[in-house]
Amino acid sequence: MTNAIKNVEWAGLQFAVGPNTFQPRASSLKLIDFVQGLPAWQQARRPRLLVDMCCGCGALGIALFLSQLDAFKRLLLLDASQDAVNSARINLTRYNLPGQSIRWFAGDPIDVQEEVFVVCNPPFMRFADVESDTQNWEQACLTSGNDGLEAPSLCLQSCVGLDGAFIMKSRVDQLKPLAGGLHQLIQSTTNSDVAFSYWGLNQGHQNSEAT
Ligand SMILES: C[S@@+](CC[C@H](N)C(=O)[O-])C[C@H]1O[C@@H](n2cnc3c(N)ncnc32)[C@H](O)[C@@H]1O
Secondary structure (H helix, E strand, C coil), rough: CHCCCCCEEEEEEEEEEEECCCCCCHHHHHHHHHHHHHHHHCCCCCCCCEEEECCCCCHHHHHHHHHCCCCCCCEEECCCCCHHHHHHHHHHHHHCCHHHEEEECCCCCCCCCCCCEEEEECCEEEEHHCCCCCCHHHHHHECCCCCCCHHHHHHHCCCCCCCCCEEEEEEEHHHHHCCCCCCCEEEEEEEECCCEEEEEECCCCCCCCCC
């Protein structure tokens, strides 16, 4: 396996990306800009635990953690793919960061007692949107059901009961269905058909169709 690990530069950092692991994309750099422009990010006091859901090699969480070394105490990198978890672990060690890289499936609860700052770049494309010759592991990184909504919804579901902020990359047309759900959509920005959104966790928001 070691021979198959490549080094990839992203956000000015070098990341190990092992086999069957998603390589961070230039389009996700805008997620970092979005996060850094948020009031929740600029507040002097913010959650000490940074969680990267669907972390791949961990680039997003690690880049954000390193940009705010005085703010965060711990980094949790979560992904369903064991290959991705292995790559993320190498990168945690490479940058000597406090935290863990753990296998986790969207929808699983996050067992923490403290406020969290969650960043999430889940699979959100429709099956129909990817080339038919895309390899299975890469399809699993990119697509989530016929409408691409399954993983984004499940990631929000995983945050039920947590306090803090949740930041996600998704398609623009997914914001509306997701916003009728479990958490409050506070702010979003769009770039072509991609949206970056900021959700408040556990703020007493109720589904408009709930009683
Ligand atoms: C679009 S990639 C993003 C990777 C990384 N966050 C980035 O920005 O480069 C989506 C990631 O979600 C993971 N994933 C796919 N389905 C998942 C699920 N049901 N639960 C948890 N992770 C999942 C994939 O293994 C992949 O690493």
